Amino acid sequence: MSPSIVMAQENQPKPKVTVTAAEMKPVSLTEVFTGRVVAVNRVDLIARVPGYVKSINFKDGSTVKAADVLIEIEPDSYEATVTEIQGQIQAAQAAKKLADIELDRQQKLYAKGDTPQAVVQKAEAQQGEADGHVLELQGSLQNAQLDLSYTKITAPFDGRIGLTDLSVGAFVSPEGGTLLSLSSIDPINVTFPVTEAELLEFRARRAKASDSEPLKLQLILADGTTYGESGSIEVTDTQVQSGTDTVLVRGSFPNADGSLIDDQLVRVLVTDPTQDKSLVIPAKALQKDQSGYFVFTVGSDDKVEKKPIQLERTEGAEAVISSGLTEGDQVVTDGLQRVHAGIEVSISTPQSTPSATSGN
Numbered sequence: 001m002s003p004s005i006v007m008a009q010e011n012q013p014k015p016k017v018t019v020t021a022a023e024m025k026p027v028s029l030t031e032v033f034t035g036r037v038v039a040v041n042r043v044d045l046i047a048r049v050p051g052y053v054k055s056i057n058f059k060d061g062s063t064v065k066a067a068d069v070l071i072e073i074e075p076d077s078y079e080a081t082v083t084e085i086q087g088q089i090q091a092a093q094a095a096k097k098l099a100d101i102e103l104d105r106q107q108k109l110y111a112k113g114d115t116p117q118a119v120v121q122k123a124e125a126q127q128g129e130a131d132g133h134v135l136e137l138q139g140s141l142q143n144a145q146l147d148l149s150y151t152k153i154t155a156p157f158d159g160r161i162g163l164t165d166l167s168v169g170a171f172v173s174p175e176g177g178t179l180l181s182l183s184s185i186d187p188i189n190v191t192f193p194v195t196e197a198e199l200l201e202f203r204a205r206r207a208k209a210s211d212s213e214p215l216k217l218q219l220i221l222a223d224g225t226t227y228g229e230s231g232s233i234e235v236t237d238t239q240v241q242s243g244t245d246t247v248l249v250r251g252s253f254p255n256a257d258g259s260l261i262d263d264q265l266v267r268v269l270v271t272d273p274t275q276d277k278s279l280v281i282p283a284k285a286l287q288k289d290q291s292g293y294f295v296f297t298v299g300s301d302d303k304v305e306k307k308p309i310q311l312e313r314t315e316g317a318e319a320v321i322s323s324g325l326t327e328g329d330q331v332v333t334d335g336l337q338r339v340h341a342g343i344e345v346s347i348s349t350p351q352s353t354p355s356a357t358s359g360n
Contacts, residue, residue, distance in 0.1 A: 014346040017335035019298050020285070022325045024277040027315050029205070030269055035192030035219075037264040038250075039183035041157050048150040049073065050173035053166065060163050063185065063258070064155045071179060073151040073172065082148055085141045092137050096130035103127045159184040160258060183262045188255040190219065190231065192268045193246035199236075202272070213273045217251045219260075220267040227266075229254045278312070283319040285331045286311065295325070296332040296339055298347060304332070306341040 051073035058070050103123040109115035162181035166172075172179060194202075217231035231253035240247055251268065253260065260266075285295050293311045296304050309324030325331070330347075332339060339345060 014302070014344055015335060015338035016348045017296075017298065017304075017332045017339055017345045019330040019347055020282050020333045022279055022281045022321065022327055022329045022331055024279055024327050026273075027278050027280055027318060027320055029272045029313070030315060031198070032220075033192040033194065033268045033270065035190045035251075035266050035268040037260050037262060037266060038189045038191050039159070039185075039262040040187060040189055040252075041159065041184040042181065042262060043156060044178040044181050045070070045153055046178055047071075047073065047153065047172040047174055047176060049078070049147050050171070051075075051077075051151060053168050053170050053172060054151075056166060056168055058161050058180075060161060063160050064158070064182070066155055066157045068155045069152045070155055070161070071153040071166070071172075073153070075148060075151040078144065078148040078151055082141065082144045085137060085144050089134065089137045089141060092130065092134045096127070096134055099123070099127040099130040153179070155182060157182070157184055158186075185258045186255045187252050188260050188262075189234065189250050189252055190217070190260075190266060190268060191248055191250045193241065193244065194249050196240055196245045196247060199247050206272070216271040216273065217253070218269040218271070219253065220269065222265065227253070227260070279321045279325060279327060280318050281321060281325070281331045282333050283314050283317050285333045285336075286314075286319055287336065296336065296341070297325075298330045298332060298345060302344050302347065304339045304341055304343045304345055 054072040054074045056071055057068070058064055064070065103120075103126070106115055106120045106123040110117060110120045159182045162183065164180045166179055215233050217233065219227035219231070221227055231251045234250045234252045236250075237248040281295065287294050287296070292308060294306055294308045297307055298304055307324055307329075310322040312320040312322040314320070332345075335345070
């Protein structure tokens, strides 16, 4: 090689690279699970008494308040039964009053010796029978009034009505099955399965953490958008699901606008902010070959060194490193295509990079 060529190589500018120092800092952990939206309350309403539908006081898909009358069944025959029993009670009470009077009269006669004891005992029996008849009719009245109340089917809680095929004039009965479904809206639950191994790993990590913060939940909807409200863990099931080795976890989310729908499929992002400090570098510094992950670092002599590392996980734009680096190591993040082990480089920062100028 001629001296001119050697001199030309020596005079070539050093490749410019951008470096970032590996640092120890708290890093939250985020896992993604497939979940399903589940209404806190959901009920299928059926008729509790037979009859013809008098009125329907809702529209399919509408929201209703607790105690709203949703369906009215013709009450005429039930009202008539109540009135009839009330009349029977009045008659029975009159008969009881006569029995009371007769018993009092016979007891006075018996005290004077003007009537035998058997007559008094008969009067007592007649009074007891009259008392029993009044009580029996009062029980029948309560049942009749209850049946009458069932002619109005009300909402047991605030919620949204599902699709129905009910019509005014249709005959309904307890044997006729579901008339409509009602699901609560706000708040709403999301359930998602977590593997037993993930749950054990999570508990171990939380146990080692110096501080403990509540888990944060976010939802990714079917169109890829993020649901605007965050949620929280409500309960973890106490048993492992047979066949899948998973534990069902339930979270709760605000749903004031009703945009989350019962049985909707979502992705659940679970973020654990409770973390001790970890060694972190930008994820874009990661390189990989047949031996595994590695990074390029720049020493105090401005020379590049290739360092194999153990990657624990990535969190967004950051990579958590379990071994291979120490805090303060200068890791190459930009200009990777221009470097290799042993080369001498010129270190630059994004702030010092000259901006493009037209005409140059």
